[in-house]
Amino acid sequence: MQAVLPRAWETPVPAKPDNIVEVRGLSKFYGSFEALKEIDLDFPRGELISLLGPSGCGKTTLLKMIAGLLQPTAGQVLVKGKPVTGPGPERAFVFQDFALMPWATVIRNVAFGLELRGMPKAQRHEIARRYIAEVGLAGFEERYPHELSGGMRQRVGLARALAVDADVLLMDEPFSAVDEQTRRKFQEDLLSLRRVQRKTFIFVTHSIEEAVYVSDRIVLLSRRPGRVSRIIEPDIPRDGTPDEIRRDRRYLDTIEDIWDGLKRFVD
Amino acid sequence: MTLFGHRVPMMSSLLVWCLLWELIGRLDLMFLVPPFTAVLAAMVELVQSRQFLAATAITLRSFAVGMALAIVVGVALGVLMGRFRAADRLLGMWVNLFVSAPLSALVPILMILFGLGDTTIIATVFMFAVWIIVLDTQAGVKHISGSLVEMSKSFGAKPRDVYLKILLWAALPEILAGIRLGMIRGVKGVVIGQLLVSVIGYGELFELYSRNFLMERFWALTILVFAFAILVSELVGAIEKRIEYYAGVRQ
Ligand SMILES: Nc1ncnc2c1ncn2[C@@H]1O[C@H](COP(=O)(O)OP(=O)(O)OP(=O)(O)O)[C@@H](O)[C@H]1O
Ligand SMILES: [Mg+2]
Numbered sequence: 001m002q003a004v005l006p007r008a009w010e011t012p013v014p015a016k017p018d019n020i021v022e023v024r025g026l027s028k029f030y031g032s033f034e035a036l037k038e039i040d041l042d043f044p045r046g047e048l049i050s051l052l053g054p055s056g057c058g059k060t061t062l063l064k065m066i067a068g069l070l071q072p073t074a075g076q077v078l079v080k081g082k083p084v085t086g087p088g089p090e091r092a093f094v095f096q097d098f099a100l101m102p103w104a105t106v107i108r109n110v111a112f113g114l115e116l117r118g119m120p121k122a123q124r125h126e127i128a129r130r131y132i133a134e135v136g137l138a139g140f141e142e143r144y145p146h147e148l149s150g151g152m153r154q155r156v157g158l159a160r161a162l163a164v165d166a167d168v169l170l171m172d173e174p175f176s177a178v179d180e181q182t183r184r185k186f187q188e189d190l191l192s193l194r195r196v197q198r199k200t201f202i203f204v205t206h207s208i209e210e211a212v213y214v215s216d217r218i219v220l221l222s223r224r225p226g227r228v229s230r231i232i233e234p235d236i237p238r239d240g241t242p243d244e245i246r247r248d249r250r251y252l253d254t255i256e257d258i259w260d261g262l263k264r265f266v267d
Numbered sequence: 268m269t270l271f272g273h274r275v276p277m278m279s280s281l282l283v284w285c286l287l288w289e290l291i292g293r294l295d296l297m298f299l300v301p302p303f304t305a306v307l308a309a310m311v312e313l314v315q316s317r318q319f320l321a322a323t324a325i326t327l328r329s330f331a332v333g334m335a336l337a338i339v340v341g342v343a344l345g346v347l348m349g350r351f352r353a354a355d356r357l358l359g360m361w362v363n364l365f366v367s368a369p370l371s372a373l374v375p376i377l378m379i380l381f382g383l384g385d386t387t388i389i390a391t392v393f394m395f396a397v398w399i400i401v402l403d404t405q406a407g408v409k410h411i412s413g414s415l416v417e418m419s420k421s422f423g424a425k426p427r428d429v430y431l432k433i434l435l436w437a438a439l440p441e442i443l444a445g446i447r448l449g450m451i452r453g454v455k456g457v458v459i460g461q462l463l464v465s466v467i468g469y470g471e472l473f474e475l476y477s478r479n480f481l482m483e484r485f486w487a488l489t490i491l492v493f494a495f496a497i498l499v500s501e502l503v504g505a506i507e508k509r510i511e512y513y514a515g516v517r518q
């Protein structure tokens with residue numbers, strides 16, 4: 001006689017995309033100034049999504065509310081389906097100004113998130129060492145931040161965010177304080193990081209080229225108040241060399257397209 | 268410094284003053300000023316005397332205890348006032364008043380409160396040192412940019428972590444500057460306290476020497492106390508230098 005097996009797995013699952021972060025009706029007032037107005041956004045797991053928009057349109061505000069560092073005036077953020085009430089271990093932040101502790105060595109800075117979780121020193125240093133190597137800073141473990149260049153400091157900030165093994169990396173203009181060459185190197189690193197790490201990146205930038213170059217999806221924000229004006233999924237070939245990609249028609253057209261949209265706000 | 272086209276070392280100006288002192292002493296113009304060499308001889312004698320060693324022990328202990336209290340209370344109050352507007356409103360006025368008030372005037376009150384003993388000296392050191400530590404700590408904590416605090420919170424720091432792992436460290440250059448200034452004031456406090464109480468430590472010795480016109484000893488003790496004050500401030504200054512690098516690079 002044949003046993004009756006539970007057949008739950010056969011029930012049809014609705015083809016609902018797996019959104020790791022959902023933003024629902026999010027608004028933010030600073031006093032009477034409306035910085036963001038009714039933002040609704042989905043961030044699919046494993047994608048690199050850029051928030052792009054003119055200065056002051058509320059990109060940082062939005063990112064910090066996702067991080068749980070700022071309280072929204074209305075609406076909510078869901079991470080893995082749960083409402084955000086504050087920072088959490090499934091999100092890690094990369095700061096525009098690096099936010100490294102100047103009194104601590106590189107390795108202590110990188111291990112800081114783990115230190116706060118109470119992980120023993122030997123263990124957290126081992127993990128930190130691995131990520132320091134991953135961002136290309138092996139050999140600099142015992143240096144202090146003021147002994148590093150801006151680009152190296154941001155790598156420390158990145159390693160610190162990677163070390164806590166969060167699912168979502170929130171990056172606020174991480175490359176804006178470094179020179180153009182370093183910036184391009186960073187963009188390559190970010191792309192290869194995205195290939196090896198199964199993480200979701202939410203990436204703030206005000207460079208159209210950068211957004212188009214690295215993103216799976218670009219959220220265009222408009223200003224006063226900040227709202228979502230468009231969502232673009234650039235269809236860029238990823239198999240060429242950086243130079244080939246930057247000369248690709250579709251890459252250039254996407255940039256042109258976004259520019260045309262943004263011009264309306266500049267005027 | 269140059270003299271007649273020749274470079275002379277810094278300390279030589281001190282030598283000139285010592286020579287002048289010696290001369291005036293030899294001339295026997297005032298009984299208040301014995302020759303410098305006599306003072307030096309008295310100093311050698313003094314530092315070997317049991318009296319002096321006992322007074323030094325008492326003085327150092329009162330100073331250390333008073334300073335320790337001033338540092339703990341001063342830093343705690345300063346952090347509180349730097350973080351909370353309400354604490355600043357409540358205490359700021361008093362701290363600013365006391366930091367520049369002639370505190371010696373209050374020592375007699377301490378004497379009534381704590382008696383003619385160690386406790387009064389400790390309280391005097393504390394009262395002299397604590398306010399500047401509060402002010403400097405507050406200034407340090409206030410000017411920390413939010414970014415490090417925000418960073419620690421984003422990585423799950425509890426309030427306790429924010430204070431112990433971020434705020435105290437970020438404000439360390441100012442805190443140390445406050446402690447250095449506090450120590451200089453504390454030395455004043457210990458001397459003034461002992462002079463006013465005048466039955467313990469150096470105060471007792473000063474009283475003894477001046478009443479019996481032992482001017483060599485009086486000056487020897489004065490020089491030693493001055494040297495101690497300079498030593499203390501140099502010591503903290505050296506610690507300060509070691510962390511100076513990050514006052515400038517702090518975000
Ligand atoms: N703490 C605050 N208090 C008052 N207004 C604020 C505050 N923070 C931001 N704002 C205002 O809210 C708006 C959005 O700020 P936000 O920093 O999010 O912009 P942004 O898109 O990140 O700009 P940028 O590209 O310059 O970094 C701005 O107009 C800013 O002046
Ligand atoms: Mg910003």
